[in-house]
Amino acid sequence: xxxxxxxxxxxxxxxxxxxxxxxxxxxxxxxxxxxxxxxxxxxxxxxxxxxxxxxxxxxxxxxxxxxxxxxxxxxxxxxxxxxxxxxxxxxxxxxxxxxxxxxxxxxxxxxxxxxxxxxxxxxxxxxxxxxxxxxxxxxxxxxxxxxxxxxxxxxxxxxxxxxxxxxxxxxxxxxxxxxxxxxxxxxxxxxxxxxxxxxxxxxxxxxxxxxxxxxxxxxxxxxxxxxxxxxxxxxxxxxxxxxxxxxxxxxxxxxxxxxxxxxxxxxxxxxxxxxxxxxxxxxxxxxxxxxxxxxxxxxxxxxxxxxxxxxxxxxxxxxxxxxxxx
Amino acid sequence: xxxxxxxxxxxxxxxxxxxxxxxxxxxxxxxxxxxxxxxxxxxxxxxxxxxxxxxxxxxxxxxxxxxxxxxxxxxxxxxxxxxxxxxxxxxxxxxxxxxxxxxxxxxxxxxxxxxxxxxxxxxxxxxxxxxxxxxxxxxxxxxxxxxxxxxxxxxxxxxxxxxxxxxxxxxxxxxxxxxxxxxxxxxxxxxxxxxxxxxxxxxxxxxxxxxxxxxxxxxxxxxxxxxxxxxxxxxxxxxxxxxxxxxxxxxxxxxxxxxxxxxxxxxxxxxxxxxxxxxxxxxxxxxxxxxxxxxxxxxxxxxxxxxxxxxxxxxxxxxxxxxxxxxxxxxxxx
Numbered sequence: 001x002x003x004x005x006x007x008x009x010x011x012x013x014x015x016x017x018x019x020x021x022x023x024x025x026x027x028x029x030x031x032x033x034x035x036x037x038x039x040x041x042x043x044x045x046x047x048x049x050x051x052x053x054x055x056x057x058x059x060x061x062x063x064x065x066x067x068x069x070x071x072x073x074x075x076x077x078x079x080x081x082x083x084x085x086x087x088x089x090x091x092x093x094x095x096x097x098x099x100x101x102x103x104x105x106x107x108x109x110x111x112x113x114x115x116x117x118x119x120x121x122x123x124x125x126x127x128x129x130x131x132x133x134x135x136x137x138x139x140x141x142x143x144x145x146x147x148x149x150x151x152x153x154x155x156x157x158x159x160x161x162x163x164x165x166x167x168x169x170x171x172x173x174x175x176x177x178x179x180x181x182x183x184x185x186x187x188x189x190x191x192x193x194x195x196x197x198x199x200x201x202x203x204x205x206x207x208x209x210x211x212x213x214x215x216x217x218x219x220x221x222x223x224x225x226x227x228x229x230x231x232x233x234x235x236x237x238x239x240x241x242x243x244x245x246x247x248x249x250x251x252x253x254x255x256x257x258x259x260x261x262x263x264x265x266x267x268x269x270x271x272x273x274x275x276x277x278x279x280x281x282x283x284x285x286x287x288x289x290x291x292x293x294x295x296x297x298x299x300x301x302x303x304x305x306x307x308x309x310x311x312x313x314x315x316x317x318x319x320x321x322x323x324x325x326x
Numbered sequence: 327x328x329x330x331x332x333x334x335x336x337x338x339x340x341x342x343x344x345x346x347x348x349x350x351x352x353x354x355x356x357x358x359x360x361x362x363x364x365x366x367x368x369x370x371x372x373x374x375x376x377x378x379x380x381x382x383x384x385x386x387x388x389x390x391x392x393x394x395x396x397x398x399x400x401x402x403x404x405x406x407x408x409x410x411x412x413x414x415x416x417x418x419x420x421x422x423x424x425x426x427x428x429x430x431x432x433x434x435x436x437x438x439x440x441x442x443x444x445x446x447x448x449x450x451x452x453x454x455x456x457x458x459x460x461x462x463x464x465x466x467x468x469x470x471x472x473x474x475x476x477x478x479x480x481x482x483x484x485x486x487x488x489x490x491x492x493x494x495x496x497x498x499x500x501x502x503x504x505x506x507x508x509x510x511x512x513x514x515x516x517x518x519x520x521x522x523x524x525x526x527x528x529x530x531x532x533x534x535x536x537x538x539x540x541x542x543x544x545x546x547x548x549x550x551x552x553x554x555x556x557x558x559x560x561x562x563x564x565x566x567x568x569x570x571x572x573x574x575x576x577x578x579x580x581x582x583x584x585x586x587x588x589x590x591x592x593x594x595x596x597x598x599x600x601x602x603x604x605x606x607x608x609x610x611x612x613x614x615x616x617x618x619x620x621x622x623x624x625x626x627x628x629x630x631x632x633x634x635x636x637x638x639x640x641x642x643x644x645x646x647x648x649x650x651x652x653x654x655x656x657x658x659x660x
Contacts, residue, residue, distance in 0.1 A: 028472070054472060060502065065461050065495025072465020075450060076400075077473060080465075095492075099455045100462060108443035109433035110656035112450065144657045168659035 003188035010180045012157035013043050013119075017081060020165055021051050024079060027165060028055040030066055031083030040085050041121065041180055067093035067118065071101050071170075074116040079165055084120040087174065088134050101170040102145030113168040117161065123176040123213045123263055124311055130299035133307075135263035137174045137212065138270035141240035147171045148240040149194055152215035154184040156238060159192040167194070176213030176263075194239055197247030203233035206321050207251035209274055210261040211237040214312050218261050221317035230321060240270060245277050252282040257324045259291045261312050266294040288324040293317050329523040331515060331596050333578065333603040337549035337612070345618050351393065351550055352613065353627045355385040355606050358409035360631040361418055364639060365408070365425060365439075369585050373642075374425045377454075378439050379406040383580030386605035387512050389413050390553030391480065391575070394561055397447070400470075400479040402463040405440035405454040406512075410482060415447040422638035428645025435648055436656075456517070457490030459483060460509070464496045467505035471568070478564050480508040486517025488534065489525050497572070501538045504569040508560055509535065511572065512547065514579045519591040535572035547575030548603045580604070 007015075020027045029044060029051075035058040038045035047056045059066040063084055070082035084090045090097070101114045124133030141148045149164060149171060151157045157175070164171040171194070200215065201222050208218040215236050222232035235251045237244065252258050258278060260271040271292040278290050296310045341348055362382050368374045381388065388409040392401070403410040411421055416432055424431025425439050433443055441452040450466065453459040463481030470477040487493050488511065500507045511531055515522050523529050535542035541563055545556035553575060560571040578600040582589050589597075613619035 057503075060495075060498060062495035062499060064492055065464070065499050068458075068461020068492065068496070069465035069468055069499055072450075072462040072467070072479075073469045073472075074465070075462070076466045076469020078469045095455060095458065096461055099458060100453070104451070105659060106656050107433065107437045107441045108445075108451065109431070109436050111433070111443050111445040113659045147658075 004185050006183055007154060007186055008180070009154060009157045009182045010041060010043065012154050012186065013175065014045070016158050016161040017044065018047070020081070020161055021047070021055065024165070026077065026079040027081065028057065028078060029081045029083065030057040030059055030070060032059055032061060032085050034058060034083050039083070041177070043083070063089050063092035064096055068096035068100065070116050070118070071096060071114055074114045075112055080116055081165070082116065082118045084118060086132060087120050087122040087136050088132050090120050097140070097146065097170070097172070098143055102143045105169065106145060114170045115168050116170045117164045117173065118170070119173045119175060121177045122174040123178055124300045124307060125178040125213065127302055127304055127307055129302040133300035135295065137240055138262070138264045138268070138273070140172050141243070141270060141273070145169070146241065147194065149173045150212040150238060150240060151175060152179065152212050152236055152238070153200070154182070154186050155189065156192055158186055159189070160194055162191055163194045174212060178213045179216070182216070195242065195244065196239070197235050197237045197244040199233060199251070200236045201232065201234040203231035203255065205230045205232060205255055206257040206259060206324060207233045207235055207255040208259050208261060208317065208321075209235045209237065209248060209251065211240065212263070214261045214263055217312055217314050218317060220314040221321070224314060224318050225321055230325070232321065237274070243273070243277065245281060248274060248277055249282045252278055253285045256285055256287040258286070259293060259317060259320045259324070261293045261317055263295050263312060265297055266292065267297060269294050291320045291324060293320050329515070329521070329529050331521070333548070333600045334546060336603055336608050337546060337552065341551055341612050341616060341618065343551070348613055348618055349623070349627065351389055351554070352606070352609060352619070353631065354389040354413045355550070355609070356628055356631040357418070357634060358385045358388065358412055359606060360628070360635045361412060361421070361638065362408060364635045366581070366585070368425070368639070374439065375427070376438050376440070377405065378585050379583065380581040381406050381409040381579070383600065383604065384512060384514060384547065384577045385409055386550040386553050386609070387510070387547045387575045387577050390550040391510055391557040394554055394557040395478065395480055398477050400448045400450060400463070400466045400477060402450045402459040402466070402479065402481040403452060404459065404483055405452070406484070407442055407452050407482070408439065411442040411444065411449055411452070414444070414449050416442065416444045416449065418634050418638040419641040422642040423645045426642040426645060427647070428642055429648040430641065430645040457483065457487040457492035460487065460492050460496035463507050464500045464505055467500065467507045468503065471505055478506045478508055478561060480510055482510045482512060484517065485511060485513040485515065485522050485531065486525070488531055489517070497535065497538045497540070500570040501540045504567070506564050506568055507570040508557070508564060509570060509572040511574045512577055513574050514577050516579070516583070516592065518583045519587065521591065531574045532572070540570045540572055542572040542574070544574040544576065547577030548605045548608070550605055550609050578603070
């Protein structure tokens with residue numbers, strides 16, 4: 001008998017937070033409209049009734065202030081989950097995340113850890129225009145001292161929060177808004193790690209290396225490629241910092257060709273880091289140059305056809321793969 | 327409010343303290359002064375590098391305010407925090423070794439002058455981003471409140487921080503959520519080289535704080551008695567209401583902003599006028615006038631401070647460098 005069940009990404013995130021809030025009185029949720037409104041994306045619907053206003057704290061529109069307050073609360077013995085509505089607004093809090101949360105442990109000679117979880121929606125694809133469509137995980141992954149998670153599956157949405165809260169250091173979780181309504185099977189497992197990449201589709205001809213909102217696109221591309229006789233392996237990075245270099249190398253060593261897909265802009269984006277790791281650690285495994293599919297070098301436009309053209313799409317991934325076999 | 331750059335008249339009136347406490351306050355101001363004079367010297371010799379921001383002239387604020395706190399309270403400070411760290415209880419040895427970059431320093435030489443931390447005395451830095459400590463202090467206070475701990479978080483910052491968004495966001499949150507934060511604004515009239523009236527449309531900082539619906543007090547930060555009394559009053563209010571209080575300490579920095587500052591932005595006359603109001607010698611004069619201090623006692627306190635400094639320098643000189651092999655440690659906890 002299978003104990004797996006179907007649920008949406010949204011329900012998975014909600015269950016994860018509910019579980020944490022029930023299990024540990026030190027855990028509390030803080031952010032814009034997490035309480036009475038029920039969460040911008042309904043992640044925390046009903047939480048105010050169950051846990052009360054002390055632990056489900058609606059904040060003013062003060063990203064710098066309430067993220068910094070979360071850092072202080074973590075230092076003071078609590079286990080805050082700070083919800084920043086979107087990565088776009090996290091730019092207002094960047095100073096506290098980068099200059100305080102990430103640096104405190106090292107700068108204090110190991111005296112103070114910051115056990116803080118920051119969650120935020122990321123990504124484009126919903127015609128929200130340039131200021132609401134950023135994909136800046138790569139910036140955060142640049143910073144030593146924080147960990148960066150990108151749950152792209154129902155099981156990761158459900159289970160990554162627990163180890164993130166157990167982690168003594170700051171963890172930033174990027175939830176791609178294009179995934180929230182995705183429904184899928186949640187296997188009957190106790191939990192997941194937050195250290196390794198995972199193969200989501202086994203293949204042998206080309207490694208599609210991706211994470212977050214681009215995972216379903218890579219999987220769709222893999223299905224198309226299969227009809228043409230190319231078996232793609234799809235590697236979900238899951239954790240951008242620390243990056244699972246061994247997992248990347250294993251996929252490249254198996255397939256000898258690789259395409260890296262992410263929604264960052266190409267210049268200085270996260271795909272560039274993955275490609276560099278391949279050059280450093282798996283160059284002699286390659287039968288073709290590594291390719292990448294990223295966002296076009298343009299602010300994400302509003303009009304639907306332009307937005308679609310600006311973002312990675314399964315067709316672009318298929319074309320990039322075929323280019324490696326040309 | 328027109329800004330007066332000239333100092334107010336020197337403090338006068340009786341010192342309402344017993345001799346032991348008065349001498350302890352004087353001794354702590356002397357310890358900071360002598361330590362920092364030595365830091366400037368060591369900087370000249372290349373022993374201390376990076377940025378070095380001296381607190382000389384402002385000692386009455388840290389000494390008077392911190393003496394009002396309890397060990398269980400939290401302290402958040404700025405990059406001009408040598409004095410706060412010292413009177414909070416960090417050893418001068420650990421501070422000096424940190425500035426020398428030695429692993430015997432309080433942060434193993436990873437923080438330096440601007441980042442003195444000490445878990446034992448609940449000193450949460452040493453923050454070199456202007457205004458950066460205010461949200462942190464607000465969060466520490468939130469943790470105390472949610473865990474039903476009787477703990478006040480004292481957050482020091484300068485007048486420059488008042489123009490930062492972090493100031494306004496933290497003040498609003500602390501007032502909105504009634505958090506036990508003591509906001510300690512050390513107004514020395516300059517944010518680096520910019521005079522407050524060139525940076526603030528509203529230079530009345532007490533009015534600004536009061537706009538957030540929190541009690542706001544002002545005192546002569548060059549008068550340690552006023553500093554201590556005002557801080558005690560603020561703390562009493564915090565303990566009574568559970569909410570935050572803002573205190574503006576009007577003070578003055580005698581030295582340059584940092585060791586790289588040619589001081590082109592203020593008149594020498596202004597600096598000299600404030601020096602006549604120096605917190606150490608005016609307090610010394612009052613104690614002597616009241617018969618609570620003799621010249622011999624003063625010299626003994628000063629000599630003790632000097633000995634402590636010499637010992638701290640020797641400790642720092644004898645300190646060792648962290649091996650490069652362990653550099654990557656403590657980026658993460660595990």
